[in-house]
Amino acid sequence: MSEPRRIADLATLKAFGHPLRMRLYGALKMRGTATASQLVDDLDDGTAVSLVSYHLRKLAEHGLIEEAERREGGDARERWWQAAQETLRIESKDFRDSPEGAAAHTALSRVMYDQRRDHYLRFLEQRAGWSAEWQDAHDSSDFMARLTPDELKDMTAELHAVVARYTEHGRTADPEGREMVGVHLYAFPMRG
Missing domain, CATH: 1.10.10.10 (Winged helix-like DNA-binding domain superfamily/Winged helix DNA-binding domain)
Structure with a gap:
């Protein structure tokens, strides 16, 4: 791939x-x-x-x-x-x-x-x-944080890196006990 x-x-x-x-x-x-x-x-x-x-x-x-x-x-x-x-x-x-x-x-x-x-x-x-x-x-969580656009981009990049690390580990590790896991992340500005 x-x-x-x-x-x-x-x-x-x-x-x-x-x-x-x-x-x-x-x-x-x-x-x-x-x-x-x-x-x-x-x-x-x-x-x-x-x-x-x-x-x-x-x-x-x-x-x-x-x-x-x-x-x-x-x-x-x-x-x-x-x-x-x-x-x-x-x-x-x-x-x-x-x-x-x-x-x-x-x-x-x-x-x-x-x-x-x-x-x-x-x-x-x-x-x-x-x-x-x-x-x-x-897990089902939500968080509220006051961020700048650059901080939001940085946070998103860090979260993507964490998911990528676990995804790669899941590909190479023993498949016993593993299931496909959905990780949905939404990060967006809000007003009001």
């Missing part, structure tokens, strides 16, 4: 901003690799394999996903897919100078928030099914 990718062009932003494409991308990040048929099973909402295949090709056209190695024993006609990068970065400064770009960035941000909220709500609904250790390890 390649280095983190910054989405700075409107066409890619719009392609990624489609709610189903974002769900498919997220499912690939969770699974590592998958076929369209497997992703349809993950969606569990009646979406047709042909529609999923179409959206996977659109993600691939913009370099967001790529073909993965075929798995042994699988159907040779099926294509395997994976995320093309470990991390995507989308910055408002790349889109704020045009009304269309700003609107597309806001729309994407709303879809991302909705999907992250849904993941957390699913955890809350299923929390009793997790072990006591996982229930006790989970």
